[in-house]
Amino acid sequence: MKxxxxxxxxMLVSLALILFIMAILSEAFVSGLGSFxxxxxxxxxxxxxxxxxxxxxxxxxxxxxxxxxxxxxTISISPPPTNGFFWIAAPPVAPDGVDxxxxxxxxxxxxxxxxxxxxxxGEHIDTARLKRPENYFVxxxxxxxxxxxxxxxxxxxTYRSQHAEVAYFLRPxxxxxxxxPLYALYRKQAVLLEEEDAKFMNSLGLPGGAWPQYxxxxxKDEGGTLHFHTxxxxxxxxxxxxxxxxxxxxxSERGENPNLRGADILLTDVIGFTVxxxxxxxxxxxxxxxxxxxxSPPFPIRAIEITLRVWDMITEQSRQITIIQDM
Numbered sequence: 001m002k003x004x005x006x007x008x009x010x011m012l013v014s015l016a017l018i019l020f021i022m023a024i025l026s027e028a029f030v031s032g033l034g035s036f037x038x039x040x041x042x043x044x045x046x047x048x049x050x051x052x053x054x055x056x057x058x059x060x061x062x063x064x065x066x067x068x069x070x071x072x073x074t075i076s077i078s079p080p081p082t083n084g085f086f087w088i089a090a091p092p093v094a095p096d097g098v099d100x101x102x103x104x105x106x107x108x109x110x111x112x113x114x115x116x117x118x119x120x121x122g123e124h125i126d127t128a129r130l131k132r133p134e135n136y137f138v139x140x141x142x143x144x145x146x147x148x149x150x151x152x153x154x155x156x157x158t159y160r161s162q163h164a165e166v167a168y169f170l171r172p173x174x175x176x177x178x179x180x181p182l183y184a185l186y187r188k189q190a191v192l193l194e195e196e197d198a199k200f201m202n203s204l205g206l207p208g209g210a211w212p213q214y215x216x217x218x219x220k221d222e223g224g225t226l227h228f229h230t231x232x233x234x235x236x237x238x239x240x241x242x243x244x245x246x247x248x249x250x251x252s253e254r255g256e257n258p259n260l261r262g263a264d265i266l267l268t269d270v271i272g273f274t275v276x277x278x279x280x281x282x283x284x285x286x287x288x289x290x291x292x293x294x295x296s297p298p299f300p301i302r303a304i305e306i307t308l309r310v311w312d313m314i315t316e317q318s319r320q321i322t323i324i325q326d327m
């Protein structure tokens with residue numbers, strides 16, 4: 001009796017069909033992985049943009065002067081504030097294009113923000129919360145200043161204050177997106193001392209070369225002696241530890257660039273950081289080359305618009321978020 005089976009031709013046809021089906025499944029799997037990879041990259045980028053936006057909003061909506069209810073929107077033209085400051089560098093840039101509704105978009109890489117933050121003022125601050133350490137700015141410092149920290153927070157290595165200088169700026173990261181240079185968005189804070197603490201530290205006559213030990217603190221080499229700042233001091237543009245020479249090269253340099261030490265990178269692969277302001281008597285957002293409440297005459301600003309545009313290396317697409325904060 002003969003046993004029935006498959007011929008060689010039938011086996012080859014079956015094998016070809018199996019290979020064909022496997023190729024289709026493999027292609028679908030690869031395509032699915034690619035789609036998932038792109039969706040994940042988009043989600044990760046959106047999350048990074050939202051996180052940066054939250055930090056920016058928190059800094060912008062905080063009090064900037066040590067005399068509530070003074071705000072940027074109610075600031076008097078004369079005289080300028082004697083404590084705290086707000087500085088904006090947003091020179092005009094040409095439109096990069098328009099959206100579907102005809103609204104122009106802009107890309108700037110030389111815009112910057114620099115201002116004081118006061119966590120101990122304003123009606124929106126719950127005084128009970130200020131007793132918690134997370135509601136203070138923290139600086140890693142030598143023992144002579146650490147000993148001046150509020151007694152409930154003393155640990156021998158940090159100083160805590162409710163005041164700080166905060167700056168946002170771009171620096172090239174050495175990469176490009178199809179020829180467009182990319183940047184990193186930095187946030188730098190320098191803790192401001194309370195008045196009695198500043199008097200004590202200034203009485204020590206520390207040499208200007210000691211600044212690397214205090215790079216988280218607002219201080220400046222003045223005539224070979226390190227001078228420490230309060231929120232009242234920084235109302236004067238010459239008394240700020242973070243300085244902005246022209247053109248917009250980032251900060252002053254004392255040997256190595258001290259202002260990048262301790263600076264946090266909020267975003268990488270940034271195409272643009274664009275700032276516009278809504279003046280009190282204006283009708284739309286506009287650029288402002290150099291605004292400083294320490295110089296006369298400052299004028300009220302109702303709101304600030306910040307547009308962040310970043311490049312996603314995975315999807316090779318740009319993504320953007322716009323923040324509008326009432327001041």
